[in-house]
Amino acid sequence: MPIADRLQRMRPSYIRDILRAASADNVLSLAGGLPALELFPMRQIEAAMQTVGKQAQLFQYGETRGYPPLLDYLRDLLAIPADHDLLISNGSQQGLDLIARAFLNPGDVVVVEAPCYLGALQVFELADAAVRLVAQTPQGPDLQQLESLFAAGDVRLFYAVPDFHNPTGICWSLATRERVAALCEQFGVLLVEDAPYRNLRFAGEELPLVAAALPSQALVLRSSSKISTPGMRLGMVSGPRQFIDALVLVKQAADLHTNVPLQAALLEVISQASFPRHLARLRVCYRRRYRALLGALQAQGWQPAAVCGGMFVWLELEDIDARALAAEALRCGVAVVPGEAFYPADVAVRPALRLNFTHCNEQAIEEAVARLAVAIETLQRQDAG
Amino acid sequence: MPIADRLQRMRPSYIRDILRAASADNVLSLAGGLPALELFPMRQIEAAMQTVGKQAQLFQYGETRGYPPLLDYLRDLLAIPADHDLLISNGSQQGLDLIARAFLNPGDVVVVEAPCYLGALQVFELADAAVRLVAQTPQGPDLQQLESLFAAGDVRLFYAVPDFHNPTGICWSLATRERVAALCEQFGVLLVEDAPYRNLRFAGEELPLVAAALPSQALVLRSSSKISTPGMRLGMVSGPRQFIDALVLVKQAADLHTNVPLQAALLEVISQASFPRHLARLRVCYRRRYRALLGALQAQGWQPAAVCGGMFVWLELEDIDARALAAEALRCGVAVVPGEAFYPADVAVRPALRLNFTHCNEQAIEEAVARLAVAIETLQRQDAG
DSSP: OOOOHHHHTOOOOHHHHHHHHHTSTTOEEOSSOOOOGGGSOHHHHHHHHHHHHTOGGGGSOOOSSOOHHHHHHHHHHTTOOTTEEEEEESHHHHHHHHHHHHHOOTTOEEEEEESOOHHHHHHHHHTTOEEEEEEEETTEEOHHHHHHHHHHSOEEEEEEOOSSOTTTOOOOOHHHHHHHHHHHHHHTOEEEEEOTTGGGBOSSOOOOOGGGGOTTSEEEEEESTTTSOSTTOOEEEEEEHHHHHHHHHHHHHHHSSOOHHHHHHHHHHHTSTTHHHHHHHHHHHHHHHHHHHHHHHHHTTOOOOOOSBSSEEEEEOSSSOHHHHHHHHHHTTEEOEEGGGGSOTTOOOOOEEEEEOSSSOHHHHHHHHHHHHHHHHHHHHHHHO | OOOOHHHHTOOOOHHHHHHHHHTSTTOEEOSSOOOOGGGSOHHHHHHHHHHHHTOGGGGSOOOSSOOHHHHHHHHHHTTOOTTEEEEEESHHHHHHHHHHHHHOOTTOEEEEEESOOHHHHHHHHHTTOEEEEEEEETTEEOHHHHHHHHHHSOEEEEEEOOSSOTTTOOOOOHHHHHHHHHHHHHHTOEEEEEOTTGGGBOSSOOOOOGGGGOTTSEEEEEESTTTSOSTTOOEEEEEEHHHHHHHHHHHHHHHSSOOHHHHHHHHHHHTSTTHHHHHHHHHHHHHHHHHHHHHHHHHTTOOOOOOSBSSEEEEEOSSSOHHHHHHHHHHTTEEOEEGGGGSOTTOOOOOEEEEEOSSSOHHHHHHHHHHHHHHHHHHHHHHHO
């Protein structure tokens, strides 16, 4: 039984293969985008699961848009305007997939930052979109290149992660945010702003969503994965009501609705008066781990770009095959992701690694970097030999 | 922001609109496919939710294929052959959507029974498939017509509900099952066997899955919605390993994986020694309710086709507009679904109603049929007047 054409072009997620290897007992993982399990708000979750388990009506069929009390809470918390709406999805990954299915015809042009979140590349591949890349600067996308891309023709959608980008950790400047919003408006491009890391800022001042300056032409993806737990798979899409209505139509066919019990449990967890303290603890811990990673890398003579939040550091390398390095690193007991995993298959890329600092504690991070140094040495010795 | 072409052709689910109206306090609903809430195994669910809520690792990212202990349990329970595999989906609705995305190119021909489960029609519309209809007989699809359809050309996929079909309640005879398997094999058609009601047989003898006679060319959709609870949104797809691998690739892009906590909770619930007793109670209750519905309809002079399980009775009508009747019935305080909701938009259909017998208890069913009789009388008086 041959599979559909679009699937024959898709690569399986290299990261998920690495993650599987990284789960071996003796491997330290800087590879995944895994939040710290020991910081999951389990006391609140346990209580929430108990409460939810007593309510039979939460186990009946629910609404496609989401569990109404959770929607009401989030509309208020996120100050969703009256002419906008919200949809609850199975993680923000599903939100992005629904957007692609609702708004893209095959061949439509989509612009993404290079490098780009792999899950987004997969969604656009599956949608048969024509993906164009805009380079990143430390302030965000290269604005001149973005304008050229938009001006060159029918760009339908710009997918971006302005806050603590995956994989580079870059956070867009205010000027970049304003300019991107203006360009999207000028050229009629739908902005899809993916904001899973926005609550994980541990330095500097919060900047507005790009979508805030583009209310009629942007969809925002939010996730509970990084602030509560990823295993619940709960994300949110917000934007103009008629856009959300289109997503609801696709979601009806895609899976009827997101499960109700975990939506009710999430509401229990995030509406606790103590939840902001949980977020503060998370940020303090991640800042400590980030500093441990930065210090360990610097001690080896490496200089990754500094980040102000999120989960990742991007380490550019010279004269080394990043994919071979990742393989050697795994043999040395540390999992990392080579930069090329974050580009479409046919793009030439400069060697780099994405390093996660949220999953391992400081001690493990230091040991992981030491193992990475051994892997690099081994590889260089092989090249020299 | 115009929506994608495929979406402009889609109708929102008429049933979900009716369900919303049916949730008004004074309305008795024979409309939805809702299982009896008062029979949810809540004691087991409450205990399972407590157990799950204590285990942080169940809230971390999981595997795309599903929660391994649940997969292992189901492989064993369902006697999945060694060269087959399983995928856990967000309800079997997602399983069907993944199949369409993995195996259908735009324009591919799909055959469905007429009438057909509305959610399947939506999936195939979204996949840009060319849908062809095969008529139903009391023994299942019209085999001559099915052979003609298959022989006429490139039929890629046959979607069917052989056990207690939605909306008609028809259960295929053994001879029909064997013949359909042979035809699929002869013409190289992928069979998608949707079996959500298979455990809800309350009369007659269990018949084999059609897929059992077509192991290398069939995918089976199963659901926990009708035997445990629908709000959890957990379904399963099984079939040849390379087919499941293709679905895993699509699911990775669609939502990474199904939530882990409810997969773990479902395993706790269905692996209890007492679970078969729960199923037995369910069947006894549904048989009682079915008989109440049948009796009440017969008392009004109506003769719906008898069913041996499932959730629905199909009532064919004469000289009446079923859609107008459903609207009048709602005014009289009973929700029903007109038959045309189960056909593609452009098909002429004989007037019929789908009546559910699992959601309301016997007393409510009798009252609902009385209200339906009033609605029909009102409509006939209007026609005469």
